[in-house]
Amino acid sequence: xxxxxxxxxxxxxxxxxxxxxxxxxxxxxxxxxxxxxxxxxxxxxxxxxxxxxxxxxxxxxxxxxxxxxxxxxxxxxxxxxxxxxxxxxxxxxxxxxxxxxxxxxxxxxxxxxxxxxxxxxxxxxxxxxxxxxxxxxxxxxxxxxxxxxxxxxxxxxxxxxxxxxxxxxxxxxxxxxxxxxxxxxxxxxxxxxxxxxxxxxxxxxxxxxxxxxxxxxxxxxxxxxxxxxxxxxxxxxxxxxxxxxxxxxxxxxxxxxxxxxxxxxxxxxxxxxxxxxxxxxx
Amino acid sequence: xxxxxxxxxxxxxxxxxxxxxxxxxxxxxxxxxxxxxxxxxxxxxxxxxxxxxxxxxxxxxxxxxxxxxxxxxxxxxxxxxxxxxxxxxxxxxxxxxxxxxxxxxxxxxxxxxxxxxxxxxxxxxxxxxxxxxxxxxxxxxxxxxxxxxxxxxxxxxxxxxxxxxxxxxxxxxxxxxxxxxxxxxxxxxxxxxxxxxxxxxxxxxxxxxxxxxxxxxxxxxxxxxxxxxxxxxxxxxxxxxxxxxxxxxxxxxxxxxxxxxxxxxxxxxxxxxxxxxxxxxxxxxxxxxxxxxxxxxxxxxxx
Numbered sequence: 001x002x003x004x005x006x007x008x009x010x011x012x013x014x015x016x017x018x019x020x021x022x023x024x025x026x027x028x029x030x031x032x033x034x035x036x037x038x039x040x041x042x043x044x045x046x047x048x049x050x051x052x053x054x055x056x057x058x059x060x061x062x063x064x065x066x067x068x069x070x071x072x073x074x075x076x077x078x079x080x081x082x083x084x085x086x087x088x089x090x091x092x093x094x095x096x097x098x099x100x101x102x103x104x105x106x107x108x109x110x111x112x113x114x115x116x117x118x119x120x121x122x123x124x125x126x127x128x129x130x131x132x133x134x135x136x137x138x139x140x141x142x143x144x145x146x147x148x149x150x151x152x153x154x155x156x157x158x159x160x161x162x163x164x165x166x167x168x169x170x171x172x173x174x175x176x177x178x179x180x181x182x183x184x185x186x187x188x189x190x191x192x193x194x195x196x197x198x199x200x201x202x203x204x205x206x207x208x209x210x211x212x213x214x215x216x217x218x219x220x221x222x223x224x225x226x227x228x229x230x231x232x233x234x235x236x237x238x239x240x241x242x243x244x245x246x247x248x249x250x251x252x253x254x255x256x257x258x259x260x261x262x263x264x265x266x267x268x269x270x271x272x273x274x275x276x277x278x279x280x281x282x
Numbered sequence: 283x284x285x286x287x288x289x290x291x292x293x294x295x296x297x298x299x300x301x302x303x304x305x306x307x308x309x310x311x312x313x314x315x316x317x318x319x320x321x322x323x324x325x326x327x328x329x330x331x332x333x334x335x336x337x338x339x340x341x342x343x344x345x346x347x348x349x350x351x352x353x354x355x356x357x358x359x360x361x362x363x364x365x366x367x368x369x370x371x372x373x374x375x376x377x378x379x380x381x382x383x384x385x386x387x388x389x390x391x392x393x394x395x396x397x398x399x400x401x402x403x404x405x406x407x408x409x410x411x412x413x414x415x416x417x418x419x420x421x422x423x424x425x426x427x428x429x430x431x432x433x434x435x436x437x438x439x440x441x442x443x444x445x446x447x448x449x450x451x452x453x454x455x456x457x458x459x460x461x462x463x464x465x466x467x468x469x470x471x472x473x474x475x476x477x478x479x480x481x482x483x484x485x486x487x488x489x490x491x492x493x494x495x496x497x498x499x500x501x502x503x504x505x506x507x508x509x510x511x512x513x514x515x516x517x518x519x520x521x522x523x524x525x526x527x528x529x530x531x532x533x534x535x536x537x538x539x540x541x542x543x544x545x546x547x548x549x550x551x552x553x554x555x556x557x558x559x560x561x562x563x564x565x566x567x568x569x570x571x572x573x574x575x576x577x578x579x580x581x582x583x584x585x
Contacts, residue, residue, distance in 0.1 A: 008489060012386040013393070019383045020400045023460065026415035027407075029426065033418070044429035095311040102307035107297050114308050117315055123571050124319045127518045127540045128563040131547040131556050132325035133318060140317075152318035155311050175296040185298045214408035216522030221548070232408050236526050239414070241421070241441075248424070255414060262406035267399060274402070277462075278469045 027259070034058070034252035041248045053249065061253040067245065069237045070226035074254045077231040081213055082261065084149050084230055088212030089205050091154035097197070100163035101189055105175070122157045126218055134221050148222045149230070153215070159204055162279070166200055167193070203276020206269045213262040231258040323564070329557035348558035357534060358542070358559070365538045368452060369516035375456035377508055380463030381501075385493065387464075388471045398468070405461040410522030416454035417527045440528070444535025447528045451536050454527065455520045462515075463508050470504040471497070510574045517566070539563060 029048070033041050036051035062078075065071035102108075103115050126133060133152070142148030170193070178188045194201075219230045229237065235254050240246050266273055330348050334341040352358050387397050404412070419427045422439055431438040440446040474497060482492045521540050524530060530537035530545060537545070543563065547556030 005489070009390060012389040015386045016383060016390065016393075016397045016401075019379070019386075020397065023401060023404055023457070026412075026419055026457070029419060030415055042424050044424055045426045046424075095314075098307040099311045102304035105298055106300065106304035106307075108301065108304045111304070114312060117320075118311060121315055121319045123564065123568050124323050125518055125567065127521060127543070128560050128567060129319075129322040129326050130544055130560065131553060132322035132329065134548065135325070136318065136322055152314060155314040155319065160311070172296045179296070179298075185300060185303060188298075210406045214406075214410075214522075216408065216410045216525070217544070220525070232410050232522075235414065236410060239526075241423070252418075255411060255418075259407055259411055262408075263403050266406040267403050270399060270402065274465055274469075277465055 027256075030252050030255050034249065034256050036249065038248050041252065057249045057253040058257070060247075061250045061257065064250075066238050066247055066250055068240060069229060069234050072226045072229060072234065074231060074234070074250075074257055076227065077229050077234040077254075078257060078261075080149075080228060081230045081232070081258070083146060084215070084219070085209050085212035085262070087146070087150040088153050088215075089208035091150060092156040092159050092208050093201055093204055095154055096156045096159035096163050097194075097201075099160045100167055101193065103160075104164055104167040105185070105188075118155070118157050118160050120157075121155055126221075130217075130221065137222050142222065144223055144225045144228045146228075149219055149228070150212075153212070153218060156208075159208070162200060162204065163197065166197060170196070199272060200276065202269065203272040203279075206265055206273040207276060209265055210262045326557045326560040326564070329553055330561045333554045344554070348554045349562075352555055352558045352562070355555075357537075360534055361537050361539050361542045364448070364534075364536060365517065368448065368455075368520075368536070368538055369513050371448075371452040372455045372459065372516040372520070373509055373512035375452065376459035376512055377463050377505065379456070380460045381467050381505075383460070384464050384467035384471055385497070387468060401464050402461050404458060405465070407458055408522060409455065409458055409520055410526040412458035413451065413454045413523035413527040416450055416457065420450055442532055444532055447532060447536050451520070451523050451527055455516060455523050458523075459512060459515055463512070466504055466508055467501065470501050474500050507574070510570060514567075514570055514574075517563075517570075539566075 029046075032048055032050050033046060034057055035054040036046065036057075037053055040046060040051060061074040063073055063075060065073040099114075099118060103111060137143055137148055137152070140148075142151075174192060175188065178192060183191065213230075214232070215230070216232060219233045223229060223233065226234070226237075231254065235251065235258055238246070238251050238254065331343060331345060332341040333344045333348065383401060387394065387401070390397065407415075417425075419425045420431075420438070420440060422428050422432075422441065428438050437443075438446060440450045478496055478500075479492055482496055487495065517538070518540055520538070521544065524536055524538055524541045525544075528536040530541050539559065540563065543556055543559045546552045546559065
């Protein structure tokens with residue numbers, strides 16, 4: 001602080017508290033709703049004190065399943081989301097490390113062509129090629145498969161850039177030393193490059209896990225079967241406003257369950273995540 | 283890019299001699315790129331020049347006619363307007379709120395870490411879920427806030443009133459994006475040299491004056507970057523919000539360009555029209571990406 005202004009500091013705290021309340025209120029409301037009964041939820045204004053049905057509602061969501069989505073349980077959908085998010089995060093990291101490694105540490109014909117091919121994928125998000133991509137998925141029999149949900153999302157221009165940028169800061173002496181000691185390319189990658197990239201990998205993991213978990217359009221396109229729903233798509237399919245059968249208490253519990261894993265990853269790995277986000281996007 | 287290349291070839295002179303290995307290393311990513319990015323994009327380009335009959339049996343080359351039809355379609359023009367209003371609303375709201383909170387978070391000493399964590403975590407909430415949260419709060423049949431609005435005399439019903447539905451999706455989309463912008467503004471504020479601010483303070487500039495004459499101009503590169511990112515977000519990543527909350531309605535009042543491509547192609551099976559729209563979207567993404575990278579390059583030049 002340049003000068004002491006108690007009033008200014010107080011204002012700052014006040015604004016931040018308001019900001020946090022605005023940010024947290026919708027989630028708090030859903031949490032409270034997830035501990036109450038349907039009649040209580042459907043009679044606004046709902047009291048803002050958590051109710052007594054926490055165990056019952058979450059148990060029902062996780063293990064009993066919901067009629068609108070063919071009796072699939074939130075447990076099953078959570079598994080799908082975990083699998084998809086992990087596969088996408090790990091797949092993207094592995095592929096981008098290998099690509100960046102090839103581009104930085106080898107010289108070969110067409111090197112820059114490949115680099116630009118990866119770069120251009122930035123300009124072709126799935127939203128601009130919905131129908132033809134869907135057709136490719138049908139032709140390859142990838143609808144309603146885990147491979148279909150994950151593999152097409154594993155190419156990553158951003159992650160490849162980040163690793164390329166980082167690999168370029170590795171001093172030549174290190175490679176020379178490794179070669180003098182008789183280390184081949186695999187050994188160099190495994191024993192020197194990967195350990196040095198640990199923080200980058202951790203930061204990217206948080207960002208990419210969140211990316212995979214929050215996908216919407218892609219799983220909507222490539223899954224029909226309720227068994228294959230990610231939790232976010234499943235949640236959307238559970239909600240039918242015109243339908244008196246909608247199990248609102250289960251919907252609310254499932255909403256919380258669908259938010260929790262990526263939020264935990266971001267909060268627990270906050271330091272790496274913030275650093276990685278600011279660095280990778282600039 | 284060229285600068286980077288020369289830099290790179292000057293720095294990295296030691297390479298592994300393998301001839302085949304680099305291709306194998308690149309193979310997985312290039313294969314995915316070709317099958318799931320380039321081929322479908324090429325298909326979209328090609329289909330945008332053809333018209334299929336209703337049964338998908340034959341198709342005929344029609345040149346740019348699909349584009350003419352799309353651009354003349356009042357629904358498409360409406361969708362352009364909707365997207366413009368939506369993006370502008372989301373970007374302005376999310377950036378202004380984030381900047382205010384970042385400046386305040388930069389001022390306080392006590393509780394800094396706590397405030398930061400509490401403002402960062404919505405980054406991990408999926409756009410579709412952000413939409414559903416706001417839908418629950420503002421749905422006439424159960425939303426507490428809808429109830430309060432109605433009791434205050436506001437005829438609130440986003441299911442019927444287009445502008446209210448639009449306000450709802452804008453707030454939901456902006457709400458989710460605040461944490462991302464906040465992280466970047468906080469990083470930008472930390473990069474401003476303390477000495478500059480101290481010098482201004484010694485010269486007698488108060489906090490407001492210091493903000494507008496020093497902090498705000500120095501944040502302009504980051505603000506510009508965020509403006510591009512927020513526009514991309516509002517264009518593409520908010521599909522989940524629109525799909526989950528309004529389904530483009532009521533009466534197409536919230537039908538953004540991406541939602542319309544999805545609806546025309548995937549739901550109504552109009553391949554030619556949907557492809558022409560895809561190609562227009564591609565052009566928009568290319569422009570936005572070029573702008574974004576120009577910015578990155580200019581930052582490299584002027585530090």
